[in-house]
Amino acid sequence: MATGIKLKSKRLERERVTIGRMIDLYCGKNHGGTILCADCSELKDYALQRLIQCPFGDEKPACSNCTVHCYKQDMRQRVKEVMRFSGPRMLSKHPYLAVMHLIDEKFIKPRALRKSKII
Numbered sequence: 001m002a003t004g005i006k007l008k009s010k011r012l013e014r015e016r017v018t019i020g021r022m023i024d025l026y027c028g029k030n031h032g033g034t035i036l037c038a039d040c041s042e043l044k045d046y047a048l049q050r051l052i053q054c055p056f057g058d059e060k061p062a063c064s065n066c067t068v069h070c071y072k073q074d075m076r077q078r079v080k081e082v083m084r085f086s087g088p089r090m091l092s093k094h095p096y097l098a099v100m101h102l103i104d105e106k107f108i109k110p111r112a113l114r115k116s117k118i119i
């Protein structure tokens with residue numbers, strides 16, 4: 001597991017923590033163990049890889065607002081399921097992360113996408 005890596009912006013670091021917590025929550029409730037199962041730790045590693053590759057840094061929109069959709073089809077399905085399950089539960093478990101994510105979703109629009117050169 002690639003846990004020692006530092007991401008290039010605070011924004012991405014927070015996003016890494018958020019998705020990690022969401023996967024932990026989902027796995028704990030749905031796959032029963034106290035440690036992350038193989039599938040979920042694969043998903044977590046994959047999500048981290050995507051964040052490392054994300055070209056937006058501090059301007060990263062919430063993934064749901066992004067037009068790039070960098071996830072592979074099957075990983076995208078899996079992460080969507082995690083978000084559907086853990087999203088509503090994050091507010092009581094990790095209110096700070098949940099609120100910050102809602103703010104990102106509302107205020108950081110993919111306007112930043114056009115400024116960068118990938119489209």
Ligand SMILES: [Zn+2]
Nearest residue numbers: 027031037040
């Ligand atoms: Zn799991």
